[in-house]
Amino acid sequence: MTPPRVGVFGLLGSGNLGNDGSLEALLGHLRAARPDAVVDALCGGPEAVTERYGIPATRLHWYRGEYRTASRAGAVAGKGLGKLVDAVRTAAWVRRHDVVVVPGMGVLEATLPLRPWGFPYALFLLCAAGRLTGTPVALVGVGAAPIADRATRALVRRAARLAAYRSYRDEPSRDAMRAMGVDTARDAVHPDLAFALPAPAASPPAPPSASPSGTVCVGVMDFHGGNDDRARAGEIHRRYVDGTTRLVRALVAEGRPVRLLTGDACDAAVVTAILDAVDSPLVTASGAASLAELTAEAAAADAVVATRYHNLVCALKAGTPTLSLSYAAKSDALMERMGLGAYRHPAREADAGRLLEQFRELERNAPELRRVLAERNATVSRQLHDFLNALTDALFPAKSRTVKETA
Template identity: 50%
Template sequence: MFGGGNLGNDGCLEAVVAYLRERHPDAELACLCSGPEVVSARFGIRATPLYWYSERERRPVLPVRVGLKAVGKVRDALRLVRWVRRQDVVLVPGTGILENTLPLRPWGFPFSVFLLGLSGRLAGTKVAMINVGANTVEQRSLRSLFRWAARLVHYRSFRDQLSRDAVLAMGVGGADEVYPDLAFALPVPPAEAEPGTVGVGLMDFHGGTGERHRAEDIHTSYVEGMKQLVRRLLAEGRRVRLLTGDEPDQGVVAEIVEDVRARSDLDPSALVFEPVATVGELMAQIAGLDAVVATRYHNVLCSLKLAKPTVAVCYSAKGERLMAEMGLGEYCQDARAVDVDLLVEQLHEVERRAERIRPVLAERAAVNAAALDHQYEVLSSTLLGAPVPAAAPAGRAS
């Protein structure tokens, strides 16, 4: 799902492209993805669309739309098999490819993931899932597709122990490794300081796959909580920068901006939002902030990587796990039931503890970067014929 507007996904691709170009400069790169034009323009590699049919581009009448989708499923399956056969190695870098923390239909993306692994086995192409995310899946059809997708690949590693445990619970064994999220390998960009500014990371959140029956209630509650948070911060005299991680999040931004402008007691000029197109641009914004309250996983991760005092409004267990691993496990909340008073209290507390928190975060981010450097050696030896690496550095996640 690269090139589709999700900065976290694209950041994982960016990290692996950089690794390949540095250590395997003769490799010919190609990408199968949802946004091929964006990927080709940004990374200068050949990109093929994952799906022949897209609802965002076609709006025919219902019977025609159903027919086109049916034809598209067959075409997409054949195209994916042919594409895999043309590759020597297929890498799936990062992302929550085995998760259903956001709404999914089994015969959409999950089926494509299963077919990717199956195609690799049939064609003799090595397929690897690198530092991917997974979670416990209750829906039987989804769980079956994810289980077989994980079984069929040549190599697996996970971005946290939670993901590895979830795949083990699906019945997929093996000596899989746990490494940090690939975003920890990305360079830190230069940035301008914004003294006194708090970042508020927003998400177009409607719950997960099993919560469709109350998706609108979840969304309304979440947005109202974030509106109240922004109002409270502005009323304290703080400057607030809104952060996003996916294109749909900008609808939530618009609601909050409109809410602030409608209130005569607040200064709308103290509320800042500038759209970003890459994780690097996002990190440049975060680097100038005093502290961050964020929802999207990669908003939280980038804040921690940059050693910012952070409070996470979590939509799944992976956010809580990340915060705990970085030493801030007590500064989390559930995005489904935001307690604004507690959120403000948590923010004030991490800011008071900032001088102690920052060195710890910086040290753990450095350990994670070293672990990823070791994994690149593992990938090179396992998939690309390079010499076998030495032992992993001390402190690597496992």
């Protein structure tokens, strides 16, 4: 039979480790289940995707300044022309494939600042092109959330309706799409694709101690609130950075080494602010460039405090007791799924005193939490394995192969 031509689509290779981790997990499954598949990408960072994953890649947008603010007439005209060119480019790319997959990512949400004519428009073009050319578009393990902005909501809803296949990384995502008028009766819910990535060898837990002294990983984020928080974005950002900095300073005062983690290139500014404010050799910045490296960092720590969703995924997958600085329902749902729902703190209301209290409680209960995480990770692994096999059957019904579990 002719090898299936598979396209992958999204803001991949653009510096967000979570997005790239979802792609890596999907490619790992495809290479095991359908090694004959011919895969290429339409994505934000084609050079990085080709270098890292060895697949051909094309730039998502014709206009290179798509995500820069356009103030001059030439830039505005370039963006406008780019929308028309992208419609043709996307359709031409889609029709060359047997199936196009959007792997993971929060493509149906606006929990971070987002403009409708940016990625929501690109996703709509993709799904519309799939419907017009007869190429199925599969939204696999994606995140969704209620969207207040009418234009963004309309584009996201229409894109979801035009997709041939949808599955979600949590129940709130499916509920959000149902509330937006999408028929989700046949849509699956399963663990985040990143849980399919290889896990590092488990580190032996530190012996019980009245005064833990091991490393604490603190995952930070260039957080300004969501799409509906633009009016007070500056205030939210200042409060978040201040609360996180105070937590790090308190840990350092107790002699605890602190390792700062990120998940996107834009987070570097927050790392620098904390390093400058605390000014201690006990605080260091991780250079992790993949979810695998982030998971290894988390596995080597006594505990983790994290904001970014995929920082949480890495820490929980590593089996390390974790406190979530939660900014969206997806973080809350993940913590509940992994049995740590009690250890959450709102990122918009970051309070160092309360954070430290919750952190101390987390460490007191660390042995039990490690046991819970080990059990939940085993369950998640089975669930995701079963889903990925079902996905193979759904996307390649003529010839599918079941990936056998390894002992």
